[in-house]
Amino acid sequence: ERAVEIFPRLKFHGENEMDVLCLSTNEHHQLDGILKEEDGSIWVGKVKALRLGGCAVEILPKLWLHGENEMDVLGVRADGAGQITEMLKKENGSVWVGKARKLNVEKYAAEILPKLGFHEDNEMEELRLNVHEYSCLTELLKEENNSVWVGRVKEVRLEGVSVGLFPKLGFHEENEMKRLSLYAYTSKQIPGILKTTGSSLWVGKVKVLRLEDYAIEMLPKFRFHEENVMEELSLSSDYSRQITGILGEERNNIWVGRVRVMRLEGYAVEILPKLKLHGENVMEELSLSADDAE
Structure with missing residues (x-):
């Protein structure tokens, strides 16, 4: 961990390219020298994978990345709110990361999402949030809907309380996702969404x-794009209480548009009459399975 203290003293070549830069520390005092540096003053050049853990997340604004840098992976993890106090003081969108193909955010580091600035042409392969406690999202949940800009993202996977962040994410209007996966295990994980x-x-x-x-x-x-065609719509529910809201909808009231393959598992089978497909939809496969329902 103490190696983090000497990081600002390292001098990298102007055309430096790193495969991996990994910094981690749980001791905030080890960053005293680094946090005194100007933002964007520590040259690192091009970095393919950048991983920051614990208090080292605070270093991100200080890094000076190559203007044409495109990261394969940016991973940030903070185990406590005290590890990101300086980051939370930054203006939204002011911490430049440029282009990143995969963004992995864990625990309290989710709070810094609004602070990150992405290149206008950035297209992420995957956005993954691993958050299991509401205390990790105190500030982020105060943000306006669609205000946390992520641009174009091909795959989004949110589980547990992180599902509640979905309305906060701002996608490019022409964004086309390959896969959107949302897993909420209690209604308390999406209270704000259910009120919309x-x-x-x-x-x-x-x-x-x-x-x-x-x-x-x-x-x-x-709300889907009017030209959207889903390769697959998959809904799975183990308990009837998980779909009480949808069961109160009118028949053919939930627009899903064009769907080639539809899979409904467990109690989700009951919502089939509520779905509204495009008038010219041609479905290749409809799979209904209630065997796993309890």
């Missing part, structure tokens, strides 16, 4: 949509 009215959550185009358990209740809130 109409189809207010922009999804755009998505090839594969998978919703499990209480996340199914989000389906009426989604």
Whole structure:
């Protein structure tokens, strides 16, 4: 961990390219010298994989990345709110990361999402949030819907309380996701979403949509691109209480558009009459399975 203290003293070549830069420390005092540096003053050049853990997340604003840098992976993890105090003081969108193909955010590091600035042409292969406690999202949940800009993202996977962040994410209006996977295990994980009215959550185009358990209740809130064609719509529910809201909808009231393959598992089978398909939709496969319902 103490090696973090000497990091600012290292001098990298102007055309330096690193495969991996990994910095981690749980001792905030080890960053005293680094935090005194100007933002964007520590040259690192091009970095393919950048991973920051614990208090080292605070170093991110200090790094000076090559203007043409494109990271394969940016991973940030913070185990406590005290490890990101300086980051939370930054203006939204002011911490430049440029282009990143995969963004992995864990625990309290989720709070810094609004602070990150991505290149306008950035297209992420995957956005993954691993958050299991509401205390990790105190500030982020205060953000306006669609205000946390992530741009174009091909795959989004949110589980547990992180599902509640979905409305906060701002996607490019022409974004086309290969896969959107949402898993909510209790209704308390998506209270704000359930209170929204109409189809207010922009999804755009998505090839594969998978919703499990209480996340199914989000389906009426989604707004898809008018030209969207889903390769697969998969809904799975183990308990009837996970779909009580949808069961109260009118028949053919939940627009899903064109769907080639539809898979409904468990109690999700009961919502089939509520779904509205495109008038010219041609479905290749409809799979209904209630065997796993309890």
